[in-house]
Amino acid sequence: MATETNVLNQDVQSTDDWSGGKEPFKASYGKLMMWYFLLSDAFTFAGFLIAYGALRFSMPTWPVPDFVFSTFPGGLHNMPLIFVTVMTFILILSSVTMVRAVQEGHRENKNGVVFWMFLTILGGATFLGCQAWEWNTLIAEEHVSILKNPFGTHIENGVYLAGDGHDIKEGDTFVAGDPYLIHKKDDEWQNLPYRNEAGEIKQQEFGPKAFGALFFFITGFHGFHVFSGVLFLLIIMINAASGLYAKRKNGYEMVEKIGLYWHFVDLVWVFVFLVFYLL
């Protein structure tokens, strides 16, 4: 009798696994699919960043990040990587407040969820504002576009034969590897003439134009993720405040799902920050 029930139980279990109603991964369908969406999104971003790497490796020179990203709001210059460090810190903070929102959700604490989500949205919006400022500086002041990249790097030593009215004066010397920015004056590019060590007179050349396209596409794609994340956070915060998720009694699972997405955006930024600004 005992063995018979055992056999029966086994039969029932083996079909049970496929008959629905169970969660083998102990995660709901929605949460699981959010994970797999993020996995596929990770491949998209990886494709972009690998393309950046391949193109960068194929160029004889590449713009120097400490030089390209050295401006700071308020007209400050020569502050390499400081602004982007602030941006990174803002995104980390918003990730932290997101975790807090998810934790309050597990305790079914509506006010906590709404409060921490609100801070997360503020962080996301601030990050977008910073990015807008950075893009504006690059496009409007430094005239980088997807077609032209005025950020170059010297491949030989030499001496300038003219100044540009900014940082470079006539007679300044430079060595191979020094970065420069070609300025625009009255809508004309001011490629400065210089004399190299062999006595030849040459002009500053534009940097690899792939730089602009890669920068705007990749940070733009990431920024669009942040932007849509902020919209979703807003919708879910309003839903949470209205009591919709409290009725579901599932520990504010929707907040957990958007939380996964939000952390992923932060995760991608870790790698964008690495390849564009650090390396």
Place this chain on the structure above:
Amino acid sequence: MGLSYEEGKKVVFKGMWLLAAVTVLEVLIALLGHGHIIDGFTLPKIIIYPAMIGLSFYKAYFIIYEFMHLRYEVKGLTLSILLPTLLLVWGIIAFLQEGNSWGDRREQIDQKNAREVMQVTPPESSQSSDVKVIEE
């Protein structure tokens, strides 16, 4: 969910300081390595690049395992998300190698391009004969 509410809160604030500190460290390495902090002092790329890449992967690990809670999920779920990313290892090796090769052959490619342009431009006589063929 693995952690109690109080423990979870602790992990969050620990994570905040950790991620901030690692980011600042990365930037310091970049600036020190490129000679922005001490005049005339730089570090070779072979030291700073692996350091920055390693620290970034540590940040990624922390975000995925703690913030995204992957550490506390079922093993099958964790593996089904992490294992596919191994494909990227080959992607990175292959494409960086490819890019490097384009770089090495840049001059050769330029020469070949120049040569092809000369061949493509046909002499006058053959061009007119081509036109005739089309007209017929």
